[in-house]
Amino acid sequence: MKRFRYAYEFFVVLMLLLFAHAFYWIFLHSPMEAQMGIVQKIFYFHVPSAISMFLGLSVCAGSSVIYLVFSRRKKGRGLWAGINNFFVERRDNVDALARSGAELGLIYASIVLVTGPLWGRKAWGTYWEWDPRLTLTLLVFLIYVAYLFLRAFAAESESRKRIAAGLGALGFADVPLIHYAVQMWGGTHPNVMGKGGGGIKDPTMQAAFMISMATMYIMFGLLLYTRYSIERQQVELDRAYARLIDYELGEPPVVAASAKPSQ
Amino acid sequence: MTVKNPYLRVTLAMFHKDFMVEMRSREVLLTMTFFAILVVVVFTFAFYVHGDVSRQYLPGVFWVAIIFSGTISLLRTFERERENDCIRALLLSPTPPSAIYISKTLANIVFTLVMEACLVPIVVVFFNVGSLPDPARFLAILFLGTIGFCAVGTLFSAMLINARMKAVLLPLIFYPVIAPLLITCVKATFSIFAGGDVDQINRWLTMALAFDMLFIVLGLWVFGHLVGEG
Numbered sequence: 001m002k003r004f005r006y007a008y009e010f011f012v013v014l015m016l017l018l019f020a021h022a023f024y025w026i027f028l029h030s031p032m033e034a035q036m037g038i039v040q041k042i043f044y045f046h047v048p049s050a051i052s053m054f055l056g057l058s059v060c061a062g063s064s065v066i067y068l069v070f071s072r073r074k075k076g077r078g079l080w081a082g083i084n085n086f087f088v089e090r091r092d093n094v095d096a097l098a099r100s101g102a103e104l105g106l107i108y109a110s111i112v113l114v115t116g117p118l119w120g121r122k123a124w125g126t127y128w129e130w131d132p133r134l135t136l137t138l139l140v141f142l143i144y145v146a147y148l149f150l151r152a153f154a155a156e157s158e159s160r161k162r163i164a165a166g167l168g169a170l171g172f173a174d175v176p177l178i179h180y181a182v183q184m185w186g187g188t189h190p191n192v193m194g195k196g197g198g199g200i201k202d203p204t205m206q207a208a209f210m211i212s213m214a215t216m217y218i219m220f221g222l223l224l225y226t227r228y229s230i231e232r233q234q235v236e237l238d239r240a241y242a243r244l245i246d247y248e249l250g251e252p253p254v255v256a257a258s259a260k261p262s263q
Numbered sequence: 264m265t266v267k268n269p270y271l272r273v274t275l276a277m278f279h280k281d282f283m284v285e286m287r288s289r290e291v292l293l294t295m296t297f298f299a300i301l302v303v304v305v306f307t308f309a310f311y312v313h314g315d316v317s318r319q320y321l322p323g324v325f326w327v328a329i330i331f332s333g334t335i336s337l338l339r340t341f342e343r344e345r346e347n348d349c350i351r352a353l354l355l356s357p358t359p360p361s362a363i364y365i366s367k368t369l370a371n372i373v374f375t376l377v378m379e380a381c382l383v384p385i386v387v388v389f390f391n392v393g394s395l396p397d398p399a400r401f402l403a404i405l406f407l408g409t410i411g412f413c414a415v416g417t418l419f420s421a422m423l424i425n426a427r428m429k430a431v432l433l434p435l436i437f438y439p440v441i442a443p444l445l446i447t448c449v450k451a452t453f454s455i456f457a458g459g460d461v462d463q464i465n466r467w468l469t470m471a472l473a474f475d476m477l478f479i480v481l482g483l484w485v486f487g488h489l490v491g492e493g
Contacts, residue, residue: 068488142439149435153428163422166489167436170418173481174440177474181443184470185450 004225011222018215025208033205039122042115044209048216049111050137055220056105057144057172063098064168067091067161095161096231098168099151102144104224109141135182136175143171273358277366284343285374291336296378299332300385307389321390322452326445328382329375330412334434336374337416340367341424350424354490364417364486368479371413379405396458400468404455407471408448414478415441421490444478447471 026044033040070087074080087094116134117127128134151164266272285291306324311317344350353363383405387395395401419437423429451467454460 068485071488139439139442143436146432146436146439150426150432153426153432159425162489163426166418166422166485167440170415170481170485171440173477174443177443177477180470181446181474184466185446 008222008225011218015215015218015222018211018218022208022212022215025204025211030204030208031202036122039119042119044212045216046112046115046119047209048213049108049115051213052216052220053105053108053112053137053140055217056101056103056108056224057140057175059101059224060098060105060144060147060168061101061172063094063101064165064172067094067098067165068169071162092235093228093232095165096228096235098165100224100227100231102147102151102168103227104220106141106144106148108220109137109144112137113141130182130185132179132182132185135185136178139178139182140171140175143167143174147171270359270362273362274366274369277363278369281343281366281370282373285370291339291374292377295332295335295374296381298335299328299378299382302328302331303382303386303389318390318392318456319453321386321392321456322449324390325382325386325452326408326449328386329379329408330438330441330445332378333371333375333409333412333416334437336371336378337413337420337437338430338433340371340417340420345424350490360487360490361483363490364421364482367421368413368417368482371417372409375409375413376406379409392456395455397455397464400464401452401455403468404448404451404471407468407475408444411444411471411475411478412441414475414482415444418482418486418489421486424490444471444474447474 022044026041032038066087070084070091073088074084116137120129121127147164147167150167151160266275303324306320306327307317310320310324341350344353354360386392416433416437419433419440423433426432447467447470451464451471454464454467
């Protein structure tokens with residue numbers, strides 16, 4: 001991770017500055033919305049969080065598919081074999097990325113699920129409405145909570161990573177299905193949310209929204225990278241620990257697989 | 264058996280084996296059916312207000328009972344293969360993994376359908392439904408729903424074959440993923456019992472069919488990757 005250290009620090013500083021800037025635009029510069037009042041400010045965080053949530057979960061699903069498809073080395077020189085071996089050599093990293101994506105996606109989903117009802121209370125009088133989009137978000141949230149449960153409690157080692165990858169991929173494949181189902185299911189309910197959620201007209205509001213989006217995406221990228229590095233360092237640490245145990249036992253130091261040491 | 268196609272022969276042979284083992288002990292079928300009846304009874308206690316009102320809960324109670332009790336069958340699916348590490352032998356044999364998946368799914372579908380055959384009359388009696396308004400479409404949604412649940416459930420059951428806390432984890436990952444199909448089934452059943460619009464019911468049925476096909480295709484694809492190269 002040393003390679004990117006300066007870039008990383010640069011982006012952290014940039015993000016902090018942007019956050020200050022975004023707060024200024026959101027709370028001081030952009031006008032108060034006539035009907036919603038201060039609650040409308042939630043919008044600037046709610047929407048980027050929702051998009052970041054899907055970004056995180058797509059990262060998880062994409063890495064899971066890669067983890068499942070490229071599982072062993074291939075001989076030959078073709079492009080496919082090259083791609084295959086590239087990912088096979090980085091299996092631990094792909095797995096770490098999947099995990100980081102899911103965790104981040106869940107954090108953003110929590111933000112969405114908390115800010116959404118707050119908005120809803122003001123906008124249409126109830127905290128929760130079984131609106132298609134809300135139902136979709138809730139179900140996706142539940143699927144990926146289950147994914148983390150699976151990672152935490154299923155059997156150790158390679159097989160666990162593979163079943164987690166299976167759920168990561170299937171859970172995401174489920175998203176369009178849930179979307180169609182709840183949309184048809186919601187037929188009798190009033191469609192409380194219009195397209196785009198707000199439809200802001202005011203240029204200062206639009207600017208504040210854009211700044212807030214940019215800030216949130218940079219934060220997403222940074223958090224993803226940080227979580228991913230921590231996960232990778234954990235794997236390295238586990239390996240080092242396994243080697244140390246081997247050394248103390250007087251066995252020749254073998255480069256152990258990613259098995260966790262017994263605690 | 265005189266099936267020529269080797270793939271089909273393996274599938275049928277495994278299905279036959281599972282079916283015979285089950286027929287001798289009947290452990291899954293009996294426990295599953297009894298559990299389904301219990302779920303219906305418990306829900307009746309919880310929701311019964313008045314004949315007409317309670318009928319609105321019928322589709323929900325019915326499908327919840329199917330899913331809850333179906334989980335019993337799903338949990339047991341690979342239990343026999345796990346004992347003595349039988350699954351390893353199966354995977355070492357030149358059997359394609361998808362044949363294992365199909366035969367297991369088939370067995371689950373058959374067991375669940377048998378359970379449903381006992382459950383439907385009981386639900387009809389408990390909720391005082393006079394007659395089934397549209398038996399053909401009701402059977403269709405029953406079949407489609409069962410196929411979809413078993414396709415996903417068998418896959419997850421295979422994933423968790425060696426997992427610790429399997430009995431807890433399977434429902435945890437199974438129920439959210441199955442949610443769209445559950446919505447479809449409950450809605451379709453509701454429309455059927457309410458004597459709803461035929462076009463609407465047909466649309467739900469088409470959707471259930473689409474889900475089934477997707478789940479089966481995904482199951483076939485993922486199963487090989489999950490279990491095949493262990």
